Amino acid sequence: xxxxxxxxxxxxxxxxxxxxxxxxxxxxxxxxxxxxxxxxxxxxxxxxxxxxxxxxxxxxxxxxxxxxxxxxxxxxxxxxxxxxxxxxxxxxxxxxxxxxxxxxxxxxxxxxxxxxxxxxxxxxxxxxxxxxxxxxxxxxxxxxxxxxxxxxxxxxxxxxxxxxxxxxxxxxxxxxxxxxxxxxxxxxxxxxxxxxxxxxxxxxxxxxxxxxxxxxxxxxxxxxxxxxxxxxxxxxxxxxxxxxxxxxxxxxxxxxxxxxxxxxxxxxxxxxxxxxxxxxxx
Ligand code: GUN
Numbered sequence: 011x012x013x014x015x016x017x018x019x020x021x022x023x024x025x026x027x028x029x030x031x032x033x034x035x036x037x038x039x040x041x042x043x044x045x046x047x048x049x050x051x052x053x054x055x056x057x058x059x060x061x062x063x064x065x066x067x068x069x070x071x072x073x074x075x076x077x078x079x080x081x082x083x084x085x086x087x088x089x090x091x092x093x094x095x096x097x098x099x100x101x102x103x104x105x106x107x108x109x110x111x112x113x114x115x116x117x118x119x120x121x122x123x124x125x126x127x128x129x130x131x132x133x134x135x136x137x138x139x140x141x142x143x144x145x146x147x148x149x150x151x152x153x154x155x156x157x158x159x160x161x162x163x164x165x166x167x168x169x170x171x172x173x174x175x176x177x178x179x180x181x182x183x184x185x186x187x188x189x190x191x192x193x194x195x196x197x198x199x200x201x202x203x204x205x206x207x208x209x210x211x212x213x214x215x216x217x218x219x220x221x222x223x224x225x226x227x228x229x230x231x232x233x234x235x236x237x238x239x240x241x242x243x244x245x246x247x248x249x250x251x252x253x254x255x256x257x258x259x260x261x262x263x264x265x266x267x268x269x270x271x272x273x274x275x276x277x278x279x280x281x282x283x284x285x286x287x288x289x290x291x292x
Contacts (some may be wrong), residue, residue: 013018043074124287149177174197212231217239219239230257238264
């Protein structure tokens, strides 16, 4: 039997509707600052979506399009100003930044309670200690999509392919927190299929089209494809969707899977950041 397709767009839409409804009844609106440096076309698309989502959700949104050659000092100054603005609850600096800017330094300058990306060392460290304040949106999207299938995570063999700080590592930590037995594979893993074949839950965030073939997937597995790759003008994930869906139990499509869900999770994080602001201002 072919896999059930996990409709990320549909789930995300209902989450966004719920947020919109909540925000409608709020006197003070959640505030999100979107900072974009230069004109990376992919980043522009992502930031446009984030701006559109936040406006549709009824948030207050400030967008900063900064020149490619902005100095590190000026960018840090802006982040510090946004950290101090009471109407801004979430600060997001779109990555990648131009080479002359230190991404870690800039990201780390965002106040932890305004870190809606969950990328600062404090946010990631708290995730490690099971004391999460803000988890990265893509990792949260992957977990929510797994849970949307009704399959319990506890006790399952989960394999995460990819070890980035913003997707692979936090997703692995969140699966571990939910009592899965977690294996992390990466570009230096030998015989990756040996591991992926045992996965009841397979999350792939490697950025390599068609990395995961049908032969690498266990029958009935839940397959979450985080990859977004442009191949011949078409968006594809890291999983050979057409073939893998013949063996998997559940699978996310690209586009329409993790992407829209990640956007919804960012809006949830912003809402949470507003709640946190009340705690931090006391
Ligand atoms: N670049 C690609 N994905 C992301 C993301 O989730 N957040 C930020 N800030 N930059 C990104």
